[in-house]
Amino acid sequence: MSELSKVYAPDEVEGRIYKSWEEGGYFTASPDPSKKPFCIAIPPPNVTGVLHLGHALDNTLQDILIRTKRMQGYAALWIPGTDHAGIATQNVVEKELRSQGRTRHDLGRAKFVELVWEWKQKYGGQIIEQLKRLGSSADWSRERFTMDPGLSKAVRKVFVDLFNEDLIYRGNRIINWCPGCETAISDVEVNHIDHKGELVRFKYPLADRSGHVTVATTRLETMLGDTAIAVHPEDDRYRDLIGRMARHPIHGREIPIVADEAVESEFGTGAVKITPAHDQTDFEIAERHNLDKINIFDVKAFVNENGGPFAGLNRYEAREAVREELAKQSLLTGSDEHEYQIGVCDRCKTVIEPWLSEQWFVRMRPLAEPAIEAVKQGRTRFYPERWTNYYLNWMEQVRDWCISRQLWWGHRIPVWYCDDCEKVWASMDDPSVCSECDSSSIRQDPDVLDTWFSSQLWPFSVLGWPEQTEDLAYFYPTVATVPGYEIIHLWVSRMMIAGLHFMGDVPFKWAIIHGIVRDEKGQKMSKSLGNGIDPIGLIDRYGTDALRFTLAEHATGQDIFLNEEWIAGSRNFANKLWNASRFVLMNAEFAADELPENLEISDRWILSLLANVTKDVTDRLERFEIAAAARTLYEFIWNEYCDWYIESSKSRLYGDDDKAKADVATVLVWVLESTLRLLHPIMPFITEEIWMTLPGTKSSSALIVAQWPESDAAAIDLEAEASFDRIKEVVGAIRRFRSDHRVALATNVEVFLSSANAEALANLRREESMLAGLARHTTFMFSSEPPTEEAVARLSVGDIDIAIPLAGLLDLDAERERLNKGLGQARAEIERLSTKLSNEGFRAKAPADVVAQQEQKLKEQSELEAMVLDQLDQLDTPSK
């Protein structure tokens, strides 16, 4: 036997095991015509990131799928890698610079980018190391980075192609400007949060001094950029004003009053100030009415020279200054509290400024069509299914995607402008002269691409596209992507679009969506809240397998409010398995390689359960029901294998019969061995460690590449299950009797068993020593009655009558209480069943076997009631 320590110590095991997997080369997979491909491309974490619980969940789930498929004989390839994460990474490096009192502008673009690369080389590996600690069996030889040469080439090709197909265009439009990051961002990178603000009303004097029109706004400062006032064309209150002019109270300029359907008459005063450069709706109204568009903010959202006297103030200072000025002019007419939503930057939480600027966009409508069709046709499916509609809703009303970013870190937009002939073109190679007029006076667009522009290509760029590689041919489309729902729009949708457009096929067949890991109060974990739990710390304290099991067990698709106690619970489970294995290994020397011919009831029972569990776990994993698979294994291992099979094995193991000892040891090892395989994808380290100590030829190769078990249909044995269940019930009844009556374990109890079912009784008799072992200090008498002069407790379960002479064991009051309780339960049951059975509808329509079952039940309960009454009688008239 091999020595295992008494308590499972993950820290001594994990590093060693992981290294052995890497050295064994088990993580790599390559095209193999004899196997089916199973490929997942990791949602690439931010290269500068550190592992958080979201990653832990994400990658645990992926690893479970990959490990399962690997054991099932697929060419299971998990491609890892990282994302350059434009804004996030640039921000980190800029922050560091700032702490040295410098900005990126001090360095200049080239130097700065160089610095970010250095930073990436230095700190970028951390997340990968942490993924390894999670046990990730990814093919590290294929690790990719979104700014690798190959992937950059893919990005460039995609840009150039879309540009030439007129699916990328440049436009002067309202975009979401983040004054914190100083760049444009896309609609999906804006989070809308509730804001309690006010709706302020003020008067615009009419230019001819004949009166005024009152408008309402939540952003008073934007009036500095107002170029019109709009009312609804049908609004009688303002009909006369349409076409007339108002005078701007600050700038003095005259602005028109226009009529537009977009105005809601019911809201505010029904008259709207129009700020075309800082509001999407206003911009659209301005387009329709040919209005001026005046940008009043600089890149940091401070008022610029167009703000006249307020230039230099930030947005909020300007708001107050304008308020004061309007008050001074007696134009302010009041304000109401008003709750509305404001957009904040997904990255830095700064309030977004709608800002008119020249940006690059992807024309999404035509690209979205195939992506909608593919999902409607089921070529890509979502799990859980409800995300299908979420995806479709977004796709069906998708808006153009602003892809240019005013950053330095990222894929530079491959567009050149000729100063001489004004040619604008996109190019795969860096040109030195204008493609039109040969002028050398050309310059490249200074902006870079949205980081998601490159990640949308991930499922095929990581396989070598645009080269037509063997990998690409074999592994594309990938089987699944496994992201959290928060990046369905940001990433999943766009991968669908890119995959269909450039590969002509969906990027993955399944989008397996999981929830967000939150703290125990349901708050999103974040640095600012200080409630983030560091997964590495959890791994240090409880072990990787405990963390993985916990995440798997709770991965039902809902958000996970992670509680550290759960992880402790999983740690306990690992320890339970460890000690069960220790027990098995202590006796493994007796085990044979093949199952014995003549199995006992308990053997047949556990093997039958194993067959069921194997099927169940296999099916559930196939359907991505990982949580259910985890729970099935937990219950089987702890409640059945440990609590009953191991306990029941002891009578044979500690007995004198060598054959019996060998047989039970064989089954113990057999079941453990299969169970380890089934549990391995979820808890890879502990299972591998135990596996290595297992005797026999089966464990000669590593568990990670062992064969997935087949459910043995022939082992399913309902008869043995029924028999063993009877044993459990008899043992349970005796234990309960002891517990109810405080009969010490050391006190021997005489138990008389009898039954009308001769076969059942015979089965029990055959298991006498096992029964005694399970019930402890119990002497069994079969087919005989206790001496009539003694008072007895009758505990019958099912068709087995149990009688225990009470003499010297307990006080009668306690027994009477126990009986009365049983009587109450039986009567309630009888009531319920009688009602059900006397219902003619039930008898007529329910399946016959259901009716029969209920009748049987009623019969049993009635018998039980009679017996309990009889016993109460006996207690009251103690025998002579």
Add this chain to the structure above:
RNA sequence: GGGCGCUUAGCUCAGCUGGUUAGAGCACUGCCCUUACAAGGCAGGGGUCGACAGUUCGAAUCUGUCAGCGCCCACCA
């Protein structure tokens, strides 16, 4: 203004296509350091499955309405 999710034991949650007396972990009570495991064992207490209505022989499960909580989308300033 739409859409989605949730509401089951004190707490946190499972419960698939409707059919034994609704489960788990933690917490709680009693007994036990029984030679795999006290990170454990045995036994136990605790729930009108959010409310109402409907479908059905039968509903935690299906349908509708409502309430509370949470999330997402949307150009009412």
